[in-house]
Amino acid sequence: MDFSIRAAKPEDSKDISRMIMELAVYEKMPDQVKISHKELEQDGFGANPFYHCVIAEVPEKQKSKDGHTTVGYALFFYTYRTWKGRTIYMEDLYVMPEFRGKGIGKALMSTVARIGQEQQCACLQLSVLDWNRPSLDFYLAKGAQDLTATEGWHFLRFDGDAMEKLAQEAP
Amino acid sequence: MDFSIRAAKPEDSKDISRMIMELAVYEKMPDQVKISHKELEQDGFGANPFYHCVIAEVPEKQKSKDGHTTVGYALFFYTYRTWKGRTIYMEDLYVMPEFRGKGIGKALMSTVARIGQEQQCACLQLSVLDWNRPSLDFYLAKGAQDLTATEGWHFLRFDGDAMEKLAQEAP
Numbered sequence: 001m002d003f004s005i006r007a008a009k010p011e012d013s014k015d016i017s018r019m020i021m022e023l024a025v026y027e028k029m030p031d032q033v034k035i036s037h038k039e040l041e042q043d044g045f046g047a048n049p050f051y052h053c054v055i056a057e058v059p060e061k062q063k064s065k066d067g068h069t070t071v072g073y074a075l076f077f078y079t080y081r082t083w084k085g086r087t088i089y090m091e092d093l094y095v096m097p098e099f100r101g102k103g104i105g106k107a108l109m110s111t112v113a114r115i116g117q118e119q120q121c122a123c124l125q126l127s128v129l130d131w132n133r134p135s136l137d138f139y140l141a142k143g144a145q146d147l148t149a150t151e152g153w154h155f156l157r158f159d160g161d162a163m164e165k166l167a168q169e170a171p
Numbered sequence: 172m173d174f175s176i177r178a179a180k181p182e183d184s185k186d187i188s189r190m191i192m193e194l195a196v197y198e199k200m201p202d203q204v205k206i207s208h209k210e211l212e213q214d215g216f217g218a219n220p221f222y223h224c225v226i227a228e229v230p231e232k233q234k235s236k237d238g239h240t241t242v243g244y245a246l247f248f249y250t251y252r253t254w255k256g257r258t259i260y261m262e263d264l265y266v267m268p269e270f271r272g273k274g275i276g277k278a279l280m281s282t283v284a285r286i287g288q289e290q291q292c293a294c295l296q297l298s299v300l301d302w303n304r305p306s307l308d309f310y311l312a313k314g315a316q317d318l319t320a321t322e323g324w325h326f327l328r329f330d331g332d333a334m335e336k337l338a339q340e341a342p
Contacts, residue, residue, distance in 0.1 A: 005342055020253045033254045043256060048219065051251035077251055080222040082191045082263050083204045085214060092253050106340065113329065113337035123330045124337065130323035143333030148325040152301035155318045155326060158284065159294045162314030166284035166295065169277065171176055 001062060001102045005111045008053035008073070013041035015070040016053060023094045027129075051077045054111050056095065056104045064098055071099040074108040078119065088116030090126045109142075127155065172233060172273045176282045179224035179244070184212040186241040187224060194265045198300075222248045225282050227266065227275045235269055242270040245279040249290065259287030261297045280313075298326065 008016060017037035024030045043050040056072035063069045072095035079089045090112050095104045113124050126144075128136045140146065147153045158166055179187060188208035195201045214221040227243035234240045243266035250260045261283050266275045284295050297315075299307045311317065318324045329337055 024254060029254075035254060035256050039256055043251065050249050050257050075251070075253055078221050078248070079250065079260065080214065080246070080248055080262060082246055083195060083200075083206060085206050085210055086221050089250065091251060107342045110337050110339075110341035113334050114341035116334065117338045122334075123328050124334050125326070125328045127324050127326050130325055136325065136327075139327050139329075142329070143336060144327040144329050145333075146325050147328055148319055153298050153326045154301055154307065154320065155296070155298050155324045156307075156310050156315040157294050157296045157318055158310075158313070158315050162316075163284050163287065163293075163295050165314060166281050167288045168281075170281035170285040171278045 001058065001099075003056050003058050003071070003099075003102070003104055003107070005054055005056055005107050008044070008055050010041050010045040012053070012055055012070065013037040013044070015055070015068070016040055016044075016073055016075070018068075019070075019073055019094050019096070020092070022096065023092060027132075051075055051091070052115075054108060054115075056099075056108055058099065064096060068096070071096045072104050072108055074112050076112050076115075078121070079125065081122070084122045086119060086121045088112060088119065088121040088124050090124060093126075105138075106142075172229065172270075174227050174229050174242070174270075174273070174275055174278070176225055176227055176278050179215070179226050181212050181216040183224070183226055183241065184208040184215070186226070186239070187211055187215075187244055187246070189239075190241075190244050190265050190267070191263070193267065194263060198303075222246055222262070223286075225279060225286075227270075227279055229270070235267060239267070242267045243275050243279055245283050247283050247286075249292070250296065252293070255293045257290060257292040259283060259290065259292040259295050261295060264297075276309075277313075 014037045024033045053075045055070050057069050075092040076090045079087045081087050116124050185208045195204045224246045226241050246263040247261045250258045252258050287295050
């Protein structure tokens with residue numbers, strides 16, 4: 001199958017939004033998606049973007065049964081480790097089910113890794129749910145280390161009221 | 172004790188570098204620190220900074236026994252959740268041992284939360300090592316959720332050769 005990977009443009013926001021929802025359906029939490037394609041466009045394509053995205057496209061003649069030619073995406077941003085410096089973090093990696101098993105996911109992830117190298121990032125990081133064994137195995141087979149298993153890292157979040165309360169205590 | 176919190180400036184890079192090393196010594200891994208104050212200055216204070224930092228200062232008359240008035244820092248950056256949007260991530264929170272127990276750590280963290288709110292971030296995230304019980308308890312007491320414990324998030328990393336190999340496979 002022919003496909004190409006390219007940097008997302010503002011006009012891809014609707015397709016990205018559609019695939020974010022498809023991924024949430026796969027993860028059985030579609031009601032958790034609170035973001036619109038307008039917000040995605042604003043947050044990803046301004047002067048200081050909050051994220052970056054690459055998308056996978058197929059030729060018109062190979063479009064999905066619903067008529068889509070944009071069939072996958074990887075969304076990422078830059079983070080920082082105070083011991084090692086620049087890091088690239090892949091938040092989402094998604095390929096539409098009917099286009100899986102054709103190397104599109106690997107191509108998206110490899111593109112993110114290459115972009116990271118170009119930006120002098122020392123490593124590529126991501127998070128996976130422990131019940132999502134196929135994804136976990138995919139990443140481990142590609143050489144990822146599971147730092148939660150080996151070093152004991154726990155991921156914490158202050159949400160809603162807890163964050164509000166913290167912010168109010170600022171001097 | 173008097174102290175103030177302010178945004179870090181390029182000339183704070185040496186103090187930030189010193190405190191990063193102090194934190195690594197506390198975590199028993201000082202040999203892991205591979206970053207110089209020059210890199211910190213370049214990465215944190217350019218046109219598209221890879222991180223942001225706030226520091227805690229005490230008046231000259233209350234300086235540390237080694238003569239430092241910069242006694243703590245919180246280092247953070249912006250990340251993105253595709254379901255909720257903008258997020259602020261606190262990578263490091265550190266207060267020099269002789270200045271602990273005076274509310275400086277809370278003030279630094281609250282300042283990061285307030286900055287996140289100003290940037291319309293929906294939440295504040297961070298990671299903690301499971302053996303670092305005092306820090307874990309501190310964050311949980313302040314209202315953080317432990318998403319590794321409750322949802323099963325694992326943190327993965329492609330480092331060195333694994334990242335290199337991925338990048339080489341990019342189309």
